Amino acid sequence: MTGVFSRRIEAMIAGFIRRRTPTRSTPMTIGRRRLYILPTRSGAIFAVLLVVMLLGATNYSNSLGFALTFWLAAIALVSMHHAHRNLLGLVLTRVSAAPVFAGGHARFKITLDNTARRARRGVRISAPGIEGEDLAAVIAPGGRVDLQLSVPAARRGHLACPRLRVETIVPLGLFRAWSWLAPSAQTLVYPQPAGPRPRPAPADDGDAATPAPARGNDEFLGHRPYIRGDSLREIDWKASARTDGLLVHEHTRRSANTLWLDYAHAGARDPEARLSQLARWVLDAERDGLTYGLRLPGTALAPDAGRGHREACLRALALL
């Protein structure tokens, strides 16, 4: 429970710190202004013992006793400086996390860069209210580490990276230096795939006997931006050259067994439960290699297949 001592004070000055810790985009550097330091509980015990030693040395007029007491006190003071320096100038380069399903944990990958010429040790990352932590035992001079923080993803939608506490008790454990970082990074939480309803059967809008045709047979509709997971062969390089991003041919599929996943037919009255049901269906349809479209209130995704399509669907479900 070392550190509880100083953690209490944090709470006291929480408002003050929040004001000083604006949410910012990475990279961000730990500067003097938002680097705090206080004795740990062990440090407080050590200080009490130093006082006792001082009284003892005075009582016995013991010069070596004075020397030891003052030296230990000086060492503790120097260690405070070391703890401070251990975090000062540390750079939070990037924070990112892959989308997760609600009920799981978003794993925020936190990249720390040590631009100093000294190694940094025992740098710990945690977030208040979140049961997770990670520790960089050592960051070499000029080196980089990736730490992970698992944040429970309770609800679908955007999940912002929590306010991060970067702290250290190196070298002696008598002082704890810490800083608050509020990176603006966020990730997406898909609805939890769940629901009792079986996946609806593909609607037969043509010749049911015909197997799924090759994509080349599709009718060209236009271009849409590239989504991760799209086949490279679908990229229209000529069109892409005229714009900033990559463009992909979009086709209608004259698929025989197109599956429409419809919000209106997802059962339960509770909208969240419906979204969960839809997420379940999306995953199942993708697993079964089907072409599927998604109909949501106010929006629809044309039938398609592939990782990119699956993620687009889940994204739409997350953000509805």
Add this chain to the structure above:
Amino acid sequence: MSRAATTASWPPAPARGQRLRLTGCLALVALPHLFHLPPWVSAIAATLLVWQAQAAWRSRPLPGRLIRFALAAAALGSVLAGFGRISGQEAGVSLLVMLLALKLCEIRSHRDAMVFLSLTAFLLITQFLFSQSLAMAVYLVIGTWLITAAFIDVSSEIAPTGAFTHSARLLLQALPVAALLFVLFPRVPGPLWGLPSDAGARATTGLSERMSPGSISSLATSDAVALRVRFPAGDMPPAPARYWRGPVFWDFDDGTWRGSPAADALPAADIRPVADAIVRADITLEATRHPWLIALDVPLGTDHRSRMSPGATLYAEDDIDERIRYHARSALAYRLDPRLGAAARERATRLPAGGNPRARATARRWRTQADAPQGIVDRALTHFREHPFHYTLSPARTGRDSSIDDFLFETREGFCEHYAGAFTFLMRAAGVPARVVTGYQGGERALVGDYWVVRNSDAHAWSEVWLDGRGWVRVDPTAAVAPGRIEAGVAGSLSDSQALPYMARADEGAWYRMQMLWDGVNAAWNRWFLAYGPQQQQRLLERIGLGGLRGALVALTFGVAVLLGLLALWLGWRMRQRRAADPVTRQWQRVCDRLAAIGYPRARHEGPQAYGARVARARPDLADELGAIVAGYIRLCYAANPGSADTQAFVARAAAFDPRRPRKPRD
């Protein structure tokens, strides 16, 4: 459930290697205590340490609460039985050593290790109560290095060798701050609460409160320094005047000379110094465990608080339990008690009713032959000179009731206490007031530094007789037998100088010079470091022009201390309130602690579920209970609004969880 861990487990509890190194650290720091603690304490501490080292080596779990309690009680009991108390220097340190060795058995968390190391630092400081020699200063450096490295080892995620280099760097960086604190931190004169009766270095030999045959010759075999003297103006007086006055003995009984309360009740000595014979000396006196202050004969006064005794010895208010420095004035030419009161005369001529008939008869004969007391004195000295008396460290034994007769007429071998005692006896038997004075005679110039050294081997005893019109007059019968004793020291006068310690011998070999050099270093150490206290600090501040700053320094230090104390109190109070707020986390942590105690510590990144599953696989008998606890914990942590009933159920279940309790094997 992915990896997750409670923040409470950080920093991690010491691992096996760290436990081993903590054990080693304690063993090394406690080592010098071997030399002054009773062997049984050292034996118990060593046994505990070996046991703990073995347990750490084999990664055995820590012993249970019952065993720890029993061992602590046994340690307390053994100290009580051995010392009869648990306070006092030796008993306290013995207890501390044993309890620290026991504390090793309950290092379960990082904070335990930190508390253990803080206490080890405290153990280090107790060494200096026993000795403050230069060797101990070296030990201070080693101990501080070890302890700092151990702090780094448990807190810094660094290899042990790295901990050593890192701690060396810290020590060096801290040195200037430490030096500043040492010099400028306001010193308050001690003692604050009184010293235990066994304070100070043990086995201090020196002058004692009584003199019997052998008591001074036993000192002659000790090289130890008794006092060091500087003469701020002038120089050491010539050899015949180098008498350093110590306790004076008035009463003789059973072959022993001693002081007495009755003698102390006599009026204080009346000293009339001759104006131009006053010598000033700065004296550094080693701890004597007695209250007298040694000074050149005859002392007039010191800047240390003291009183003049009837025997013209200076007494401090308390025993000298540590090395002290004082400025003493002495008169080399003087009249001491020109008028002798009736009580003093009676006491100075008193002899026991019987014993030593030959000596008494001889004295009576001298008295009838001589026309004045001075004649009796001369007659006695002639007796010593003309008969074959030997000055020796190892005289033949004499009977207790006839020690004077045996010495004067049979063995004729003795050291200064024999001569002084027999002479004083003869004078009293002849009706001349006389008393025994003990102290030192001689002293040698230090090779390095402008000062003189007086050693225990310079201890001496002589007589004083009271003569009408002259007062107390020093008579040194040893000088009659061995004149060289006064001119050249013990070594020049003994017939068997091999029995003397090296430093008291007269030949100046290379070894002797080295020893004297070493003494010079020690003297500088004493003068500049060990004696640094409130007075020296004030003097130093005045010298650098900051004399008026001391008051400000004291006020500032006191103010900051009070502020910090109040802040700490406030934080502690707030912390207590906060801690009560989250019983769930606390109970979960206790469950983890209990599992760690039976050998299943939680890995850093292990979430509650993964941890519970791992323990359940290893200990299927715990699976049900643990599963319920983990499930409850997760529900309470992640539910939006956990009900208070859930919380209560979890707390009750977790509090009742005891993995040590035997369980029925699952079928």
